[in-house]
Amino acid sequence: MDIQTLTDKFNNTIKGNSWWAKFANSQFIQMMGIFAGQIIYIAQNYASRALTEGFISTATKRTSILAAAEDRGYVGRFIIPSTGTIQVTNKSTSTITAPAGMEMLTNDQTVITLLETRQIKPGETATGLQVSQIEKVSVDYPVAAQTPFLTVLLDTDLTQEVADLSVSVISDGGEVEWKLNPLFRMSRETSEHYVMVYRPTEQLGVRFGNGQMGKMPPAGSTVRMTVSASRGDYTLAINQPLTPAGDYATLASVLDIKNDSAIRSGAGHETTEETRNRAQYYVPYDGQVVWGGDYRYYIQNKVPNLAWLNVWGEQQQEQATGVQDVSNINKIFFCGHRPGYSQAEVQAMIYDAIGTIPNEMNKRYQYVPVNEKPFAINVTGIAKKNVILNEAINEIKDTLEKNFGHDSSKFGELFENDSSSNRIYAQVKVKDLWNAIEKLGIMISYDIQLNGFTQAVNLNDFVYLDLTKSTFTLNYP
Structure with a gap:
């Protein structure tokens, strides 16, 4: 509505009132028309901008994009921790066990965690022990009462460091780890299942069932979320000293530790644009991977920054080679390129990703070098x-x-x-x-x-x- 139309409406309205009629066509009425026109103009602009935030394809605010992604059940890729290997020298006169989960500190106080257990004899140097830049953090939430679809959230700071998450419930029967089931598919009233959510407040959380599809944590129990926290894109050059810390600090005097390969290959959280684009085409599913597009999506979600990726099956392989081979039955082939990484490293990353596919049945996997x-x-x-x-x-x-x-x-x-x-x-x-x-x-x-x-x-x-x-x-x- 323009200013002249508003002014005419004001004039026509006050002409019917004997007292206000004297102000018709005055500067006062013109000022009121301008004032009302500006208010309507501002309201229209605000409503237009607000409307764009209602669609994930046009939203500009990250909170709007995350809200639309949550409506679709989309949870973005977690941080991928940097990995590498270390060598450990036993300086004592007795055999020492370097346990999986042992935390070590770099010179810049970054936590590096050992992923495997190794016994080291006196004077021996063990090499090639797998490590990852992660730190275990546990968060407990007391359950005051049984609540349908109880949602428990991590704080924003910890959410930005999540590389992995496991959930358990502590009750009179002890601590029991519950299983992630993204759609509560086939969940019953006794199924110890949960789903993950990512809120517009930049908080990752878990949601439990309502007693019919998925069990509710009982009153008086405690929900424990164990997070593998990581800095993601972190690089530690070769031959840097590492010091056992925390519960393993006593080993610092008997173990000489340094990394015998660079610790790298990490990746951070998704960017806002990645979330927007992925969530637009995301169809919630329970983690099953069946079609070629499923594998492509699954691998790209687990192994970021792949510049080139191809996935094909038995039929495509035999069409390409012109040879029918029984060894191709139920076999799925992968081939990819990630900048800065060798084919062996890309193969290991893809195998690690597909190793977490549930219900893989009798499928067999083969990596084909580029x-x-x-x-x-x-x-x-x-x-x-x-x-x-x-x-x-x-x-x-x-x-x-x-x-x-x-x-x-x-x-x-x-x-x-x-x-x-x-x-x-x-x-x-x-x-x-x-x-x-x-x-x-x-x-x-x-x-x-x-x-x-x-x-x-x-x-x-x-x-x-x-x-x-x-x-x-x-x-x-």
């Missing part, structure tokens, strides 16, 4: 007069590297579905190279020649652009 197929290009062109040639070349290189290079994060957006074979893999297309340069708007004309470019034929073929072997020649008109 078959890298780099190609180069020769770019010649005429640049616009208002650009600097060196800067133009660098801008072209950066754009091509970002979209088609060895460590590009864009391969997930290039999935090509070949309906004739049902094969799904990332494929660089020649037209995409032209489009990427064209969008920069710095060239009058240009030409691209390909060197060594081949199509992805096998399911583990990883085609990418090698800029180190590419040439760029630009001139002015």
Whole structure:
């Protein structure tokens, strides 16, 4: 409603009143029209902005995005702790057991935890012991009364460090660990199940059943949430000293400990945009992984920053090889690339991820190493007069590297579905190279020649652009 319309309404309203009629068409009425118009304008803008927060695709506030994600039952990826190995030397005259769960401190007071138990003889140096940058933290919550769908939350600070979470209930019968069941599927009144929730307040929590689908923790019991807390993206260089701490501080005088490999490979929480994009297409399920898309989603959720990933099964494997082999029955194949990591490390990460799949039945898994197929290009062109040639070349290189290079994060957006074979893999297309340069708007004309470019034929073929072997020649008109 505009100001003139409001002014006319004010004038028409007061003309029917003998006292107020004298103010008709006065500056006072004009001021009231302007004042009311501003209020309506502000209210309309506020309502319009508030409306956008109601949709996860247009929301700008993180709390709105998290609220929409919670409505969909989505809980983002936890922190992935850094891992590595250590060597331990026994300086005493007796055999000492280095127990799993032993916490050690680095020079910057970061907690490193031993993941395996090893007996070490006097004077012996044990190498290759697996460690992780985690710290166990327990939070207890007393249950005053049985409550349907009781929800227990961690505080915001601890939530930001969660790498793993287990839940147990302590009652007269002792401490019993309850099982995560994301949808309370097949849960009965006696099923000791819970689901996880992530609130817009940046708090991770667990929710129990209502006595019909899922058991309620009894009154007087205690809910214990045991958190593996981690800093996530943490790196410790090789040969750094580690000191036993906490309950194991007495071992500091008899054990000489240092890491014999770099402690790394961690990753932080999802970003807001990751949560927005994942939650839009997330369908709540009970952790079962059946289809190829399920495996792809599951692995990408468990192993972040994979630049390239392919998953295929028996049918696709035999179509690719042209050979029917009984060893392919119920076998699922994986192939992936993560920047900065070897194929052995990527294989270990994927195997660790699929090792937590429930009810895997009789499926068998096989990792196939990436078959890298780099190609180069020769770019010649005429640049616009208002650009600097060196800067133009660098801008072209950066754009091509970002979209088609060895460590590009864009391969997930290039999935090509070949309906004739049902094969799904990332494929660089020649037209995409032209489009990427064209969008920069710095060239009058240009030409691209390909060197060594081949199509992805096998399911583990990883085609990418090698800029180190590419040439760029630009001139002015």
